[in-house]
Amino acid sequence: MKHGTNLFWQIILVLLVVLVALWCATEWTAWSLSWSPRLGEPLVVILDVPIYVPWAFFGWWYSFDAYAPDVFDRGGLIAGSGGVAAIVIAVTGSILRARWDKRVSTFGSARWAEGRDLRKSGLLKPAGVFLGQAQGSYLRHDGPDHVMAFAPTRSGKGVGLVVPTLLSWPHSVLVHDIKGENWQLTSGWRSEFSHCLRFDPTDVASAHFNPLMEVRRGPCEVRDVQNIADILVDPQGKLGDLGHWVDKANSLLVGVILHVLYAEREKTLARVASFLADPDRTFRTTLSIMLRTNHLGTGEAPKVHPVVAETARELMNQSENELSGVLSTALRFLSLYRDPVIAEVTSRSDFRIEDLVSGDRPLSLYLVVPPSDLSRTKPLMRLILNQVGRRLTEHLDVRPSVLARSKSLALNILGACGLLAPQVSVSEPTSRRRVLFMLDEFPALGRLDFFESALAYMAGYGLKAFLIAQSLNQIEKAYGPSNAILDNCHVRVAFATNDERTAKRISDALGTKTEQRAMKNYAGHRLAPWLSHKMVSRQETARQLLTPGEVMQLPADQELVLVAGSPPVRALKLRYYEDQNFTERLKEEPNFATAILGASEDDWGTEVRSIHEGLMQAAELEPDGEGLGPQKARDAARERAQVSVPARTGKPQAKSRGAPQPSLFDALVQADSLEQATGIDLTGNGQ
Incomplete structure (x- = not known):
């Protein structure tokens, strides 16, 4: 509203208050004098009540004060009270107009959030992740939006953000816990209502997880294996376009992983490595084995x-x-998978990815890696996160509306009464559990291309990410300067940072406000007892809500919370050890190797497929120019191979299909050795 308009309505309001008070004094005085005829003719009569003009009171007071002094004194008080009220209203209006004049937005209208802003942004709800505290209340966010926190090391991010959230989040959670502190502090409470597992690839006593067991047999198997290979060939998350050798290695890994899943007893990444690097045969023999193995057919x-x-x-x-x-x-x-500890940890699965969203209880999965092994085990952690992210964003479970549910119920009732065909069936809607990705120091995992792009839509699948980094430089080092991480995080928390670029980014995000500065000029002789003239002018200037320097100098107990669409909040940090609500939930950590019932079940089992003689014969090539064909040489090698490969002790004999002669593998190895000695192509490789 314009300045002139405010002043006009202020004057109207003051005059109206004075008029009403004077009219009340006039009518009250006439009533006290019993509507005496000597008061004169009324202006109008309404419902037998004479209505006089407001200023008639002053004439009556002058003429009849001597006859009824008490009545006119009280009438004067009524009229005077109106004048006092008018003065109060005028002064109050002037003060408000002065404040309104200062609320200019020429250069910007940024301001700090107030109580109503906190309620409107949903930060005062009693559920969600913890962000801090303000005005005596917790600041929590329970929406689908992702959260990004900038917190340097030893600044209180664990005690103020991670631990309070893990001690209150009632759904499934996946935690990147580098030092294992979060497991020690929060797993005790979380184990009371969820499956609590600790996956540590450097400890054989930890929970186990075999990435290959997440490959679904059937139409999805090639897609799942290709996704695994894409992460394997980018172990550090630093590759851009794949080079020639990496591209070829990717293709090789896809084929070998599929072969191991179908044909080998140990269906693990460690077996993939040993299969390729078998010291008893050449690489061409390995390829020949892959080409002659009966993966999909029968013996006939x-x-x-x-x-x-x-x-x-x-x-x-x-x-x-x-x-x-x-x-x-x-x-x-x-x-990496030649390490016997990692080979053991990835030899089976104590949990499945689907347990995060569809298990009988929530799943709390802690990915714990000692800092000394963080770089070495990064490829495995990247592989797990990539598999989890892809698998949980494949199918969207959309709950039907109330109308659809009513229709479903009606169809079920009609079907039960025999009024619908028997084949008509209506299934109940299923629900997915929410999953929180608590990724502390997530840039240390390298660039996860899928994760960066998935932030834009994973919230629709019930997945919420809480990302913590030390600075903007750390994110740009992993994802590059043109990344979409911050763009997809609508809630941001910032502690006092040591990085100037991060401080400037936060300062720009806080916005700019407009200030009025008074400029005073004095005129007159400086030795005069008073100045003859004084001039005051006001000028509008722009100022950042917090400058980059002020962001870097935030007190140790303060933080900034920015929510999209709301003014920023200057909040206080949480300290879980100072809050009884959290210390009461600190309990002893559970056994971290307890497997979830049914997690060991997969689509592959222990079936073994071996080389089939029919496939060997179909792949034979023509005899060479010396007259000694590969078939004759192969027959000679088979005659020398009389000893079968012994079965492994302590394990049941695996079922083998399509292998009528158990010594074919030895025959192929013997033929390869003979080929190296004679130079004759015995394995059908055309070499």
């Missing part, structure tokens, strides 16, 4: 998996130098 009608066959044949057509480069590149990506 053998069939090689098409992706495995294409991969093996493509590489067998390459030169020796090319094969050597591809093999060495692939083995470099699998070197």
Whole structure:
């Protein structure tokens, strides 16, 4: 509203108050004098009540004060009270107008949030992740929006954000816990209502997880294996476009992983590495085994998996130098899984990814890695997070509306009464559990391309991310300067930072306000007892709500909370050890290797597929120019191979299909050895 308009309505209100008070004094005096005829003719009569003009009271007071002094004294008080009220209103209006004049927005209208802003933004709700405290209340956010926190090391991010949230979040959670402190402090309380598991790839006593057991047999198997291979060939999250060797290694890993899943007893990444690096055979023999294994068929009608066959044949057509480069590149990506501890931890699964959203109880999964092994085990952690993110964003469980539920109930009733066909069935809607990704120091995991893009839509699947980084530089180092991490985090928390670029980014996000500054000029002789003239002018200037320097100098107990669409909040940090609500929930940590019932079940079992003689014969090539064909040489090698491969002790004998002769593998190895000695192509590789 304009300044002139405010003044006009202020004057009207003051005059109206004076008029009403004077009219009340006039009518009260006339009533006290029993509507005497000597008071004169009224202006109008309404319901037998004479109504006089407001200023008639002053004439009566002058003429009849001597006859009824008490009446006119009280009438004067009534009229005077109106004048006092008018003065109060005038002064109050002037003060408010002065304040309104200062609320200009020429350069910006940024301001700090007030109580009504906190309620409007939903920060005062009794549920959600903890952000801080303000005005004696917790600041919590329970919406689907993701949260980003900038907190340098030892600034209180764990005691103020992570621990309070984990001690109150009632749903499933996945925690990136580098030092294991969060497990020690929060797993005791969370184990009371959820499956609480600690996955530590450096400890054989931890919970186990086999990434290959998340591959679904059937139409999705190639897609799942390709996603695994994409992460394996980018262990540090630093690659841009894949180079030639990395591209070939990716293709090789897809084929080998599929072969191991179908044909090998141990269906693990450690077995993938040992299968490729078997010291008892050459790489071409390994490719021949893949090409001659009955993956999909029966003993009568053998069939090689098409992706495995294409991969093996493509590489067998390459030169020796090319094969050597591809093999060495692939083995470099699998070197982590040669560690016997990691091989054991990834040998089976104590939980499944689906347990996060559809288990009988919530799942609290802590990914714990000692700082000394953080860089070495990064590929495995990246693989797990990538699998979780992709799997939980494949299917959207949309709850039907109230109308749809009513229709479903009506159809069920009609079907039960026999009024609908028997094949008509209506299933009950299923619900997914919410999952919180509590990722402390998440830039240390490297660039996760899928995770960066998934932030834009994963909230629709009931997934909420709470990301914590030390500075903007740390994020840009992992994701580059043009990343979308901050763009998809609508709630941001900032502590006092040591990085100037981060401080400037936060200062710009807080916004700019407009201030009025008074400029005073004095005129007159400086030795005069008073100045003859004084001039005051006001000028509007722009000022940031907090400058970058002020952001870096925030007190140790304060923080900034920015919610999209609301003014920023200057809040106080939480300290869980100073709050009884949290200290009461600190309990002893549980056993971290307890498996979830049914987690070991998968689509692959322990079935073993081996080399089939029909596939070997179909892949034979023509005899060479010396007259000694590969078939004769192979027969000679088979005659020498009389001892079968002994079964492993302590494990049940695996079922083998499509292998009428158990010594075929030895025959192929013997043929390969003979090939190296004679230079004759015995394995059908065309070499």
